[in-house]
Amino acid sequence: MKVTIILNGTPYTREVAGDLMLLDFVRSCGCLSVKRGCDTSNCGLCTVWVEGTPVLSCSYPAVRADGKRVTTLEGVQEEAEAFGACMAQQGAEQCGYCSPGFIMTVLAMARELTDPTEEEIAHYLAGNLCRCTGYVSQMRAIQAWLKERRREEQA
């Protein structure tokens, strides 16, 4: 069937099969940040936003996104830059393969939660797996970034 998905602000109209997942749709449109890490909706690598809400694009049919606004890391480069820098300062990206999905969830968290505790952060991000870091450096990066944002807001 024919769908129109507004991907990072640009409408893409395509004929798609019913079983095509949003992950494959956005990759075919050149959004290569979005990765497939599992077959069972467990790893969070493929996290994108549909109408601003984080979803797992590996199990979200493209047809369901018809007429909706879909955002990938490619669409929030500016917003993600400061947090990306905080990750780099900690070495928290390591192999980088889980970074885009993780960053999308972190940005969504920051929009949703005000001053989250470490426990709230860990729970919000529990669905984003990482095998390299043991998550500790990622937490340091998040805390540094949130602190930076608070400082900027106060200024």
Added chain:
Amino acid sequence: MKLVNEAIPKLDSGALTGGKGVYTDDIAPADCLVVKVLRSPHAHARIREIKKTAASKVPGVVVVLTWEDVPKIRYTLAGQSYPEPSPYDRYILEQTVRYVGDPVAIVAGVDEACVDKAMRILKVDYEVLEPVLDFEHALDNPVQVHQEEDYFNNFDIGGDPARNLVASGCEGEGDVEAELEKCDVVLDRTYYTKANAQAMMETFRTYTYLDYNGRLTMVTSTQVPFHCRRTIARALDLPKTAVRVIKPRIGGGFGAKQTLVSELFPALVTLRTGRPAKIVYTRAESFQASNSRHQMRVRVRVGAMKDGTVRAIDMHALSNAGAYGEHASTTVGLVGHKSIPLYAKAKAFRFSWDVVYTNTMAAGAFRGYGATQGCFALESAINELAMELGLNPAQLRLQNIPQPGETMPAYYNEPLSSSKLEECIRTGMKLIGWEEKYPRVQVSDHKVRGLGMSITMQGSGISALDTATATIKLNDDGYYTLMIGATDMGTGCDTILAQMAAETLDCPLERITVDGVDTDHSPFDTGSYASSTTYVTGNAVVKACTQLREAITAQGAIRLGIPAEQAEFDGEQVFDCAEPSRSTTLSQLAQALVVGEGTQWLTATASHCSPTSPPPLMAGFAEVEVDLETGEAKVTDYVGVVDCGTVVNKNLARVQAEGGIAQGIGMALYEDIQYDSRGQMLNHSFMQYKIPCRTDLPQIRVDFEESHEPSGPFGAKSIGEVVINTPAPAVAQAIYNATGVRVRSLPITPEQILLGGEKH
């Protein structure tokens, strides 16, 4: 030092956190044929017939290959230096299948849908054979996993396929039995570790194409590009010159990609069809048809005097190779080589091993490489010994560990050239609060927190074998290109090697670009495994950069018209020591060296192979909270103190340690590849095979006690593997201290804790 020992962001961090398409599948051409592998549903079977006519006729399908279509050349998939110690026991496709997941047919077509359809209608007639699944009953089992006549070993590793024996051996020093007789206490304990999945986030994947000269070019997610080139050429019966391997950014490896899991399938398709081809493993395939940590049973006999002096150690390891023998004889070696030497007062030791075939997925390399299993066994036995003697386990270690300069008979008689292990133990005790909290603290009516600890060592490359080469080029406007064959798989080795180059050449990091790895262009390197990159490749980088520095000074001296001894290079300019105002800048010199008369483009290449493998050392301390009603165990605090020599990059070393400890906690509490009674893997997804998520893990605290390794680059040793070893024994001991339950079989589950241990 200006750049070494600093916390410098990874050179590729912008690309990675920006989500750029830099991995294998991101850069594959759009017209690649889709390649998939039909896999055996049986653990052991012989293929009578494959009816492939209908499958081949599916519109879009380009080629269907079966055992009849592939070269009959035995090879090993282990990415090791030639001649590999792993047996040559594979064909690309074979009439006999030896585990559930063994390849049966390769199907390639223009899209996934047609390939999936062809796979569904391929008719395979199997003669199903009895499998041997239990590694404790594999030796001399009537079921023989490898019966082929062309089975081949490059050299004797003590194997005998007729007995399902991949490898065996025994070594030692002194009279173990006589020394055990003299001991006040002798413990005899058996420990079990499971097969674990490396579970890197990027599954196995490769694409291939023929270049304009018809050469096979391969872009693949590998840790071993040069071994990959050699093995591909052998398995496909091609001259080595006909294969080129390129490594892009890699989404993790942890050893899994030291075996050539996905490379041969698209390569064969490209050779048959002339078309680009790509294979991307699903997560299930990555679990079921790749390689894992070797499952082991380790028996430890340890004898000590009443004062805690360890007098004799006898270890035997039985290791499960699975269906193929990759890394079988070498991983098992580390069980003893990287555990026994820490008890340097022992007057005698013996270490023996048997590695057996079973009809389960082949094991391979996984961070720690046998040292992890050995550490769990011996360190657990030492913890039990301390209990038996009524001694503090940390104190017992301090009493027995080798001192710097001491020769370690169980470590190839190498002297311990650098060590701050004692400081690691003392610092760790302070950080975890050992004096206050050991052995246990009751936190509520049904929750208890126990403490446990362990020490460990690894190596820094394989001594007298691992070889690295680095080339550094001075470009025409005074910046450098560092070319390496070591493979950054996310660890950041491109960055730390650039730091070393910049340090040696006295320049900012921005003036170094790093290029790697392409076997047509990069200098030879055995690859990134065995904790070799910082130490072995690092030494090659320092050598090459030192040579280039000398060449720059000499060329500057010529331009200044002075003898070379009178010239000095400070990173920015070459000047006359007698008259420092006379100088030429690096960019002037570099420009002059590539244009006009007297040109000499400056490059330097150096190789390194170390006669020794200086061990990094570590002490790990776990605090584990156990719910006595449910048996649930949760690590609430973990302290790791590491001596990796000089820390080259403070951030990257810390993250290596944190990540390694997290994987070690996974091994201790969760990770266990399981099979059903017919050899079908039960947990081939992240839904079933649990790796720690962020709510499972404690605050992991890492500290460094930096020794200075005299043979290392800037005093560095290695960090990548040593960090995974301590959690299993430390967590097991913490659980014992919390509950009194001794679990000798990993992973330690709530059931085992409630049932009082003793199950494997």
